[in-house]
Structure formats: C-alpha cells, structure tokens
Amino acid sequence: xxxxxxLLAWIAGLALxxxxxxxxRAMRGSRDARCAMDxxxxxxxxxxRIEAEGAAARMLCSVAxxxxxxxxxxxxxxxxxxxxxxxxxxxxxxxxxxxxxRVVAVRAAGCYIHAFATREAAERHAEEFRGKLxxxxxxxxxxxxxx
Amino acid sequence: xxxxxxxxxxxxxxxxxxxxxAIAAAAGVAAFLRARRTADAEAGSHLLFLLALTxxxxxxxxxxxxxxxxxxxxxxxxxxxxxxxxxxxxxGSPGAxxxxxxxxxxxxxxxxxxxxAAGAWLTMHVVNRSTRSGPLAARVLATAALAGALAAAAGGxxxxxxxxxxxxxxxADGCCTAPPSLAQRAGETRTFLPALPRPAAAGTFTAAxxxxxxxxxxxxGALRAAAARGRTARWPIxxxxAAGVVFxxxxxxxxxxxxxxxxxxxxxHHCHWxxxxxxxxxxxxxALAATGALAAVWSAIAxxxxxGPESAGAAARVAARLLGVxxxxxxxxxxxxxxQAALS
Numbered sequence: 001x002x003x004x005x006x007l008l009a010w011i012a013g014l015a016l017x018x019x020x021x022x023x024x025r026a027m028r029g030s031r032d033a034r035c036a037m038d039x040x041x042x043x044x045x046x047x048x049r050i051e052a053e054g055a056a057a058r059m060l061c062s063v064a065x066x067x068x069x070x071x072x073x074x075x076x077x078x079x080x081x082x083x084x085x086x087x088x089x090x091x092x093x094x095x096x097x098x099x100x101x102r103v104v105a106v107r108a109a110g111c112y113i114h115a116f117a118t119r120e121a122a123e124r125h126a127e128e129f130r131g132k133l134x135x136x137x138x139x140x141x142x143x144x145x146x147x
Numbered sequence: 148x149x150x151x152x153x154x155x156x157x158x159x160x161x162x163x164x165x166x167x168x169a170i171a172a173a174a175g176v177a178a179f180l181r182a183r184r185t186a187d188a189e190a191g192s193h194l195l196f197l198l199a200l201t202x203x204x205x206x207x208x209x210x211x212x213x214x215x216x217x218x219x220x221x222x223x224x225x226x227x228x229x230x231x232x233x234x235x236x237x238x239g240s241p242g243a244x245x246x247x248x249x250x251x252x253x254x255x256x257x258x259x260x261x262x263x264a265a266g267a268w269l270t271m272h273v274v275n276r277s278t279r280s281g282p283l284a285a286r287v288l289a290t291a292a293l294a295g296a297l298a299a300a301a302g303g304x305x306x307x308x309x310x311x312x313x314x315x316x317x318x319a320d321g322c323c324t325a326p327p328s329l330a331q332r333a334g335e336t337r338t339f340l341p342a343l344p345r346p347a348a349a350g351t352f353t354a355a356x357x358x359x360x361x362x363x364x365x366x367x368g369a370l371r372a373a374a375a376r377g378r379t380a381r382w383p384i385x386x387x388x389a390a391g392v393v394f395x396x397x398x399x400x401x402x403x404x405x406x407x408x409x410x411x412x413x414x415x416h417h418c419h420w421x422x423x424x425x426x427x428x429x430x431x432x433x434a435l436a437a438t439g440a441l442a443a444v445w446s447a448i449a450x451x452x453x454x455g456p457e458s459a460g461a462a463a464r465v466a467a468r469l470l471g472v473x474x475x476x477x478x479x480x481x482x483x484x485x486x487q488a489a490l491s
Contacts, residue, residue, distance in 0.1 A: 010475065010478075013475060013479065014475075014478065014479055014482050017431070017432075017435065017479040017482050017483050018482050018483070018486045020428040020431055020432075020483060020486075021428055021483060021486045021487040021490055022486065022490065023428070024426050024427070024428035025490050028425070028426070034412060036412070036413060036414060036415075037413065037415060037416075038413070038416075039411060039412070039413050039416070058414075068415075069415065072415045
C-alpha cells in the first residue's frame, strides 16, 4: 500500500511539473508580432522582414534591430524587406531609401533610421528633420547598392 | 544607496543573518572544542541548534530575496533592461562601486554553499540523533559552525553590496542593449552550443540534458533501493552527487543558451534573468534541479559520515530518503525540459 501510494505521489508530482510549462505558455499567450531581436511589439509602419533560405521569415521592429540581427546571423543569402514610411507598403531593402534623422523611428530600439520607397520622399524627410540620406556603404543592409 | 521596500527588507534579513550566523559559528567552534574534551558532546548545544536552524531558514530565503531586490533595481538605469544589466553596474568604475560585480559573484557562490552546509549539518544531526552515544557529535558541531560562518559571510557581503552607492561612472547596459565588447564577452561564455553539431545543437543539448536527468533519477532510485535494504554504496552515491552538481551547471547553460531563446522567441537572446522574469515557471525547474543535486550531495554526506557501526543503519535510512528526493528532482527536471522543448 505504501509503495503504491508513493508511486501515485510520484506520478502526480511529475504530472504537475509537466503542466507548468503548458500553463506558463497559455498564460503568456501568443508571441506573434514581436521583434525577433528584442521582443518589442512590431509597429506595422516600421516592420522589417528578413527571409533566409531554408529558414522561417523573421519580423523585426526596426532597421536597427534588423541590422543587429543580420550581424548576429551566419553569413548567407537573405532578402530584407522594409516598410516604406511614405507609402506604408513593403519594399525590398535593396531598392529602398534610408534617412537617419532627429526623429525617432522606433523608440524601444533607439532607431532613428527611416525607410522610404522614393528618393523624393527620403530627401523631403531629410530636409524637414535635419537628416541625412544614407547611401553607399552607409546605407543599411547593403554594403554597395546599384540604383 | 538605493532605498526601496525590497532593499530595506533584504538589508534587515542580512543584518539578522550576519548576527545569528556569527553567533552560531562562535558557539559551534566553542561546542566543538568542548566536545573533543568531554564525553557529553552535545550538552548545552540546544541554543546552537536553534540558531543554526534559524540561520539555515534565513539563508534559504536569501537567494529569492536577492533576486527580487536586484529586479527592483532594474528601473534605476535607463539602459538596463534586466537583472543581467544590474549585475554589470559598476564594472570598470573607480572606488567602491567597482567592487559591486565582484561582490555579486561572491554572493552567487556563498549563498548556495551556505545552504549546502546547512543541509549537511541537518543531515548529520538527524543521523546522529538516531544513535545512542552520538558518535558524530563533533562533526555535527563543526558543520554547524561552518554553516553559520558561511551564512554570516554571505549576509555580510550582501549587506555591503546593498550599502555601496551605485554611482558608477561607466554604466554597462543590460543584455538587450549591451555594447559590442560586452555582448562579445557574453557570447564567449557560451561553451556548449558551439561544441555540438549544427544545426541540431539546441535539440541535441535538450536531449542530452533530459537523458542525463533520467539516468541520474534511475541511478538515485537504484541506490535508494539498496540503501533501504541497509546497503549504502558510498562511492556510487558520491559519484551521483558529483554528477548532480554537473547536471545543475549544464542546466544553467541550457537555460541561457537553449531555453531562453526558444521560450522567449528571441533566437539571439541568451539571458537567465530574462527567462526567469518572462517565464517564471522556469524558476520551479531550477529549484527542482538544485533540490535534486543538493539532496544527492546530502545523501553522500549521510553515507560517508554515518559509516560507523552505530550510525550505519540510521545513515542508510536518511540516505535512502534523500536519494528518493534527488530522484524526483532529476526526473521532474527532465520532464519539464522535454515538455517545454515540445511546446517551443
């Protein structure tokens, strides 16, 4: 009787322990729409998506987080898609225009880099907010761009 | 000095711990010297046992209190995002603030050591109490003195940490925004993942940890059955105790390198503290692993110290009970790791 009771206590204890991660996950809810780099909520106007071959696409909250992510990943082919602030649409980073200005883009990441679909919009933002157009090696994601 | 409810409570508890620990250490040494001269070894040592028990209870509460206090410091610095950042405050600073990281590192060693010593004292005391002539009395008293001294040292260091002004000139940020030098250094401490074959490193680590937990639980179960029959295999129990300590160290590396990135959904984020803050159920897993290892160590102490003809029976019974606790701790940790990995 004693051994059966201790066996039952063991099983109940292990079941309780097994339930802990399940309960924890259920209470935390879904982690979708969170930055893969720092866990901050992803604002759709500044979202960056990184697609790598053979891996799931990752959502990042800002250009700064995306740059940190790429620096942490092993080198390999990947595609970076940014959200243009002038159109609100996704643009391939290779064809986007980036401006670093005094206006914060994503406060949680300390990011001041803004992405635009057109050069005119980028230059207008740079002029209005004392920013500078990031080109060539200074531009995020692509060391040398051909436009 | 940062004053908030947590730091005030912790400072009070540390002050009590220092006072009682120092008295217990002094009383333990005096009783030990008396025990070597007279036959009535434990005469007048009741106060010492009460003190040692109180110090053990305070010491067990000390670690969670320290974590809560460090957590309450996080909002004090804009760049610090978790306790990892708080532990780096003071790095490279001149003066007393520069001692802060070293003090925390010393506390991280002394606190578990004080708990282990207190448990060792209690284990030997229980074994000794079951005998007629108390052959382990001198060792029990010496261990009580050691436990008191360790608790006093841990409490004293923690009190010093709390009282040093946190006015560092070079603020090292939290793990999420660590400067490249610090981030690189944190990466260098990840010794296990790079050693495993990619891309299944995390999976391999998970399987290895879960399997080692189950193997340790099975070993503890087998040794418990032998001890329950009165046969304490001292060397195997010592080996299991040593393996249990290694299991805890591996578990800490697993929590940082595998569990944190997987549970938080942040592949490049390696931080124990963020895991505990964002997924508190992992504290239960850490407690289970630590309980398993400590129970195995204490069972080894019971088996080795109680090996004499008068105390062997009692030591075997105590060791059997502790091995049962250790088996559950290791098995439960393995179950937790497997279920959490399946969910992540």
